[in-house]
Amino acid sequence: MKNHVDEKKTPSYNSDVREDMHLENHTSQSCQKLAVSVDEMAYMISVSRPVAYELAQRKDFPSFKIGKRVLVNVAGLQRWLDKQIDISDTQ
16 A cells, blocks of 8 residues: 655745745834833833833823723824923923
């Protein structure tokens, strides 16, 4: 009895590499996150996790919920930070 080997057509190595390179370029150059977790935000602005969660509960902070997850809008975070700088400059 002969051993049957399934001979499926597989893409060539070069096409696999090109596809991987395309995905890497796409994700690293044009696909920046629009929202981050509270933990990521804490790291981004160099505050502790508890402080980050306190900020996320403020009404003037750009956080929102999807299901049980709390996320922070990245563009809103930048605007919020700029506003905090403006406020501290006037005091």
